Structure formats: structure tokens, C-alpha cells
Amino acid sequence: MYRVLKSTTSLTMCVALALPVGAFAQPVSDPQASAEFCIEEGTQPDFPCSLPDGTEVLDAEQLNTLREDGTVAEAFRAEAARTAGIVNAETQATAEAQALARARVAAAAAAEAAAADAQAATDKAASDAEAAVQAAAAKAAETQAAADAKAAEAQAAMDAEAQAEADREAAVAAQIEADAQARQSAEASAQSEANATAPSGQAEADPTAAQVEADLAAQQAAEQARSEQRAAEAAAAAAAAAAADSGEAKADVVTEEITAEDTRSSNQEFSTTLNSQTNATTTADAPAKEDDGMSKFEKALLLGLGAVAVGAVLNNGSKVMSNSGDRLVVQDPNGDLRVLKDDAALLRQSGDEVRRETFNDGSSRTTVVKPDGSKVVTILGRDGTVLRRINVDPQGNEFVLFDDTRAEENVVVNELPQVEHHNTLASQQDEEALRTALATQLRDNHTQRFSLRQVRDIRQVRALAPEVELDALRFATGSAAIQPEQARALAKIGSAISNAVHNDPRTVILIEGHTDAVGDAGYNLALSDRRAETVALALTEYFDVPPANLITQGYGESNLKVPTVTAEPANRRAVVRNITGLLRQ
Structure with a gap:
């Protein structure tokens, strides 16, 4: 286009310069005036002659007359003016023609410049478009590379998880084999001893009433010891909180804003070692460690109980059996695991x-302020166990959920109402039936108020609040996670609990976690406790059940639904109880 315009411009200029310039025609004599012009002054002209205006002069006398009256002079002046006008017109026409030619040349130059500018703009646009295409291609390549890297990372994580699961299954299988061999050996040894001491053909005796009574007595003694120890710790914690409130003692105060990274999710696994005599390996979702390698929970226990290392003996006489960072499994002086x-x-x-x-004694008080202005105030013993909890609504109304800083009433186990176990399966009930089940109490005329510790520790006390089994929820071997698609199984019970809390803000729900008998007892205890916590997290995440109204507790393999040492899925379960009535008089 530029070359075409340039050629056209050159041609236009050549044509313009070659065109003739317009001018006025030269005057000619009137064809009817054949005489010469009379001369105004000077020699005598030949007669007849004519003046410039066409007046014919026949003789000298007439010419003199015309000169005298000014006719001759006027005629010549008019002729001179006419001639000057013609000359001026010709000059103006020439100038206009030259100006027109220059305008044409300028227009041609402007057109050429415009064509050059247009070509430059076209070239720049093409260059920019090519650069944009190249940039887009580079960006696409970068995005694809990032996607490929993420896919490879995800695949690696899946492979690692699959390998870890295979390792867990192998460890579980090895543990099952070891337990089976140990039991077979023990049974063979017991049989040999029985054969050596008992008369031939005598069958093994069933447990006697004396043995049952002895077991109850041992349980009662252990309960009495725990009650005394807990009473002393609760009193110390209450006194420490009161001293801090009165200004008589100082407390180490830490305030923090909780973000999503600081919270746990129900679909997260956690780290608990299969070998209860070794420390757990920290995983991505294990509790955050401080600069000195200890979690905040471990530091608190170190202050309150004096040790957290596996094998160490705590200030209260318990021995640390395992430590996963957010949980310790200890064996108390009676041999029971906690x-x-x-x-x-x-x-x-x-x-x-x-x-x-x-x-100073290691106990603590935690105040959680919610975005709506409500508060949850919790006093914890030096071992992290909750002693007292108060809910404060946005209007300032206080609701005491439980208070273990008050003196406990002694529990005589064999005087508690004898309750026939009835298993309510959540999946087989509608929401109204679940509400009724949660509201049921089996206390008869027994009106004793129990502490939260007694509810947690004494099976016969817990039995006074019927359990609802979350039978549609089943955990994989070694797992405590609940995936989002599994949470649908909690919809009805979640709605029933949420409704109960709405009707009575002092409602307290106990969530129990259980395992099968495969593996180490200490490992199973920590695993079951995390399963209970996971259920509580799911109820809060998906059904808005306030976490302050939930208490979680793991019982490991101590209460098998199906009495077997194999990997029975029915034993890997969670149950809930409404213990509100047990905590009130």
C-alpha cells in the first residue's frame, strides 16, 4: 500500500507541473477598426486613425478638437487601465495556478507520510501481536509445567500414603500374629498347669462370685485413689485461679488470634506410633512444635507434671508409655492406662x-472469645484435663456446664442401679427417636450428682446415660479421619444434638471412641481418643454443634462390642451419650 501511494504521488506531481497555467487572452484590434491608433502627443498620425476606445478620427482638426476637450487623454487612460487589469489578472492566475500546484505537491507529500505512518502502525501491531502470542505461549507452558509438577507431587503423596497404609496393614498383621501366638502359648501353659494341678476330667471353673467381688473391690479402691488425687488437683487449680483473680498471684498470660492454620479438621490423620515405647514421628497435621522441639501441650505438662519423655515417671506417680505430641498415654500406679x-x-x-x-502449679484457665462476643471459660488441671467450664452468651448470661472443682460425692459401684445394656443404632432411628434416646436417663431413684471425672472413668456411671452408637460411621484400621462424604452419616445425630443444645445451653454430650483389639493397648487408647475428637470436630464443622458442649474420651480396646482379638470393624466405633443429667443434682 505504501509503495502504491508513493508512486501515485509522484505521478500527480509530474502531471501538475506539466499542465499549462491559465491566463487571459491578449487583446486584438476590433476587426471593424482598420485605422491605426491616433498618437496622443508627438508626430501627426496618418488619417483616418482611431482612439483606443474605438472613436474614429478623420483629420487633424478633429484630432485637435478631441485633444482639447480631453477625449484623447481619457481614451488612452482607459486603455492603460484596461491593459494593467489584464496584466494583473494574468499575474493572479499564474500565482493561483502555482499555489494549486504547490497544494497538490503538499497533498501528495501528506498522503505519502500518512501511508508511511499507516505502514509503521501496521508493522507495530503485527509485532505486538507476535509478542503477545509468544508471551501467551510462554505462560501456557509455565502453567502446564506447574500443573505437571503438582500432579507429580500429588501422585507422590498418594504413593507415599499407599505405602504407609501397606506398612500399617503389615504391622497390624504382624501384631495380630504375635498376639495370637502369645495367647496360644499362654493358653497352652495354663492348660498344662491345670492338667498338673486339677483332677482328671475336671473342667475349668467359671469365675466365681468371690472373684467378681474381688474385682469390684479393686475397682473401688482404684476409684478412691483417683478421687483423692483429682480432688487435690482440682482444689489446687481452683485456688490458683482465685489467687490470680484477687491479684495475690501472677499467671503467665498468652493471647492469640486463631486462624485456619491453627485449627484441626475432621479429615486429618494424626501421628501415633504403633510402638508405644517410642516417640511418634511428627506428621504434617501433628501439633506444631516450638523452637525447642516441644509442643505447647508438652510444655504445659512439663510444668505441671515434671516430665513428658517416654519412660519417665510423672509427679503424680504415673509412667509415660507413649507421646504423640498432642497426647500422652500414661500408666497410673494401679496399672490402668490413661x-x-x-x-x-x-x-x-x-x-x-x-x-x-x-x-504456678501447672493448671491453667482458657478464655475463648467468639466473633459474636460469646465466651467459653475453662479451667484445666495440671495434666490438661478439664475441671470447670462456663459458657457466657453475647448478652452476658452464664451457663455452668460442669464444675469438678467442687467436692465429689463418693461412688459405691455396687450400689449403683443395675442397667441392662441397650444398644441404640443411630442409622435405624429418625431424628425424633434420637432426641428421645439422648434425653433418656436410667437412674431410677438414684439422684446422686456425679463429677465429669467420675462419668469419664467409671463405666457403671456412664451406663446410666444410654449410648447411641454411630453405627454408620466406620473407621479404617489405624485411622481416625472422617472424610466429607462420610460425614453424611452424622446428619441425624448432629441435628438432634444441635437441637438439644439450643433448647438447653447447659447440655453436655460425651463422645466415646473405641478400637478393636489389634495392636498395642497404649496405641489403641490414643487412637480411640482421637476418633472421639474427630467425631466432635465433624459435628462442629458440618452441623454447627458448639464444641464447648462436647467432651471427648477414648477407651481403646477396653469395651469390645464383638469379643475378638481380630481386626473387627464393628469394634472400631464411636458412641455418644447425653450426660447432662448425671452432672446435675
């Missing part, structure tokens, strides 16, 4: 402000 954890950890939700006061 799991220690931070009972206030469940309350931490994104958007909360948490203020924790740690007292």
Missing part, C-alpha cells in the same frame, strides 16, 4: 481470640 491431652484444644476455631493463663 490418655492425657489438652481438653480445651477442641474449642479453638478460626476467628476466635484465646487467652490462656498458666498458674
